[in-house]
C-alpha cells in the first residue's frame with residue numbers, strides 16, 4: 001500500500017499498465033516533457049520513451065481519430081484530452097467511430113481505447129474548464145463511462161479500463177485530484193468495471209453520487225447523522241454499463257433516494273437513476289426520487305459556489321424525500 | 325485482440341526533422357516566404373519598407389506597447405497575490421497586437437485569441453473594466469461568467485472569445501462573409517496562436533475565407549510554443565505562412581517583434597481586403613517569454629537560453645532605440661510616461677476592486693433571452709428561497 005493522491009494513482013495506473021503491456025501508449029497535448037497540465041503523466045516519457053508517451057499537435061480530433069486507428073490495429077491507446085471541455089472537436093470520432101466500431105463491423109474490428117479527461121467544477125475554471133458532460137457519453141451506446149472518486153478506485157478502474165475490450169471514457173474529477181488522498185495497492189490492482197461501491201451504509205435514504213460529489217455527500221451524511229438520519233451513499237463508479245443491483249437493493253432497503261451530480265439538472269445522469277428506480281422498485285418508495293444538481297446554465301466563473309451542489313442542498317434534497 | 329507484429333522490433337524514430345530546429349531567431353532567417361522586417365537592431369529602419377508614419381502615430385504605437393507591458397506586469401502580480409485567479413501574460417508579444425490593430429479602422433471587427441487583450445484596450449475598453457473582467461465582478465462586461473483574459477467589448481467591435489482553441493477562426497471568416505454579403509466597408513481581423521493552426525477550425529476558416537474571397541486578415545502569432553509543445557513539434561511545415569499558399573491566399577511572414585513591420589504587413593492586407601482583393605494570412609514571428617499562463621512552469625520543458633536570446637529582441641526596446649534616434653523620445657519622457665501609466669493602472673485597480681460580486685440572479689440570466697420557468701423555479705427553490713450567498717458552498721477539502 002502507498003498513500004497517494006487521486007492524481008498520483010492515475011499516474012501509477014498508467015505506469016503499471018505500460019510496464020505490463022507494451023501495446024499501451026499514452027498521448028495527448030503536453031503529456032510528454034511537461035507531464036500533463038495537471039501532472040497525470042509525469043515521468044512516463046522518461047521511463048517509456050517518446051514512442052510510448054508523446055505530445056501531439058493541438059487537435060482533439062487528431063488525438064482521438066489516430067487513437068482509434070491504433071486501437072483498431074491492436075494497440076491499447078490511452079489518450080488524454082486536456083480538459084473534458086475541449087473534447088468536442090473529437091465528438092464525431094468518439095460517437096460515430098469509436099462507439100460503433102464493434103457493432104458496425106460485426107465484431108471484426110474493435111476499439112479498445114481509453115479516453116482520459118479531467119472534468120468537473122470547483123477549480124475556478126469558468127465555462128470551459130469546469131463542465132461535467134458525462135451524460136453526452138452515457139447516451140451513446142458503445143461507450144463505457146467510468147468515474148473514480150478515490151485514489152484506490154482511480155488506479156483499479158483505470159487499469160480495468162485499459163484492459164477492457166471496448167472504448168472507455170475515463171473521467172477524472174479534477175477538483176479532488178490533489179485534495180483526496182488514500183491507500184492504494186502497489187503494482188497490479190484491478191477494480192472491475194460495472195461494479196458499484198457502497199461508500200457508507202445507512203438505513204434512511206440512499207444517496208447516489210460519483211466523482212467529487214461523493215465527498216460532499218459524505219460530509220452531508222456526517223451532518224445528517226447528527227440529526228439522527230442515517231444516509232447510505234452509493235457510488236456506481238461505472239456509469240455505463242451500470243451496476244443496477246447495488247442501487248436498487250439500497251433503495252429497497254431505505255425507500256428513499258437522492259441523486260447528486262454537478263452537471264446541469266435536465267437530462268443529466270440523475271434522470272436515468274430516477275427512471276430506473278421508478279421502473280423497477282416504485283413499490284418500495286416512501287417519497288419522491290430527488291435530483292440535487294447543477295443549474296441548466298453554462299458553468300459560471302465568479303458564482304461557481306452557488307452553482308455547485310453543496311451540503312446544504314444535499315440535505316434539503318434528503319428532506320424532500322421525507323416531506324413533499 | 326492479437327498483439328501487433330512483434331517481428332518489427334526496430335525502434336521507430338518518431339521525431340520529425342523540424343523538431344531539431346531551435347526556435348528561429350529572425351536574424352539570418354531563410355524561411356519561406358521571406359521574413360518582412362522594417363526596424364533594424366541598431367534602431368535604424370529599412371528605408372524602402374518604412375511606412376513613414378507621422379510622429380504622433382509612432383508615439384501612439386510606442387505608448388500603447390508600454391501601457392500594455394505595464395498592465396501585463398501588474399496583472400501577473402495581482403494574480404501572484406491571489407487578487408485575481410488566473411492570468412495569461414503577453415510579455416514580448418506586444419508589437420504583434422499593437423502593430424496589427426493600428427492598421428485597422430475602428431469599424432473593422434476583431435476576433436481575438438488568448439493573447440490579444442491589448443486590442444480591447446486599444447479599442448477603448450477602460451482599464452478598470454478590463455481588470456474587473458480579470459476579477460470577475462459586477463463591473464465585468466461578461467458578468468463574472470468567464471475565466472480571466474476573456475474580455476468582450478462590443479462598442480470596439482472586439483469579439484468575446486471562448487477558451488476553445490481555434491473556434492474563433494471560422495467566426496472571423498463568417499463575419500467577413502456577412503460584411504461582404506451586406507456590402508459593408510468592414511474588414512475582419514482574426515487572430516490565432518501557432519497551436520491553433522492544428523485545430524479543425526483553422527482548416528475550415530482558411531478554406532472558407534479563400535473560397536468566398538472574404539475581406540478578412542488572419543494573423544497567427546507564432547510565439548513558438550503551445551503550452552509545452554514547440555512549434556517544431558506542432559508541424560513539420562517549414563513556416564506557418566507557407567500554408568496560406570495551399571488555401572489560395574497570400575501568406576506573409578513578418579517579424580512579430582517589429583511593430584512597424586507588423587503594421588506594414590497588416591495595412592497592406594487590410595487595404596487589399598477592403599478593395600475586394602480577398603483574405604490574407606500573416607504569420608507574426610514572435611516569442612512567448614513567460615509561462616503559458618500563471619499556472620505554468622516553463623522551466624520544465626524549455627531551455628532558458630532560448631528565452632534569453634529573445635529577450636535581446638525585445639519589441640519595445642527596439643522601437644525605443646528608433647524613436648530616440650529620431651529625437652522623438654528620451655529618458656525624461658519615458659519616466660514621465662511610465663509614471664502616468666502606473667498611476668492610471670493603480671487607479672483602475674482600486675476602482676475595479678471596489679466593485680462587488682456579480683448579482684446572484686446573474687447565475688440564470690442570459691442563458692436565453694428569457695429565463696425558462698423550470699430554471700427559475702430551480703433557482704428560487706435552491707438559492708433565492710434559501711437565502712444562499714456565494715460564500716456558501718465552499719468545498720472544505
Ligand SMILES: Cc1ncc(C[n+]2csc(CCOP(=O)(O)OP(=O)(O)O)c2C)c(N)n1
Nearest residue numbers: 086439487488489517518519520549550551
Ligand atoms: C480545443 C482546445 N484544446 C486544448 C486547449 C488547452 N490549451 C489552452 S491554450 C493551449 C495552447 C495554445 O497554443 P497557441 O495556439 O500557440 O496559443 P498561445 O497560447 O501560444 O498564444 C492549449 C493546448 C484549449 N484551450 N482548447
Ligand SMILES: [Mg+2]
Nearest residue numbers: 517518549550
Ligand atoms: Mg503559441
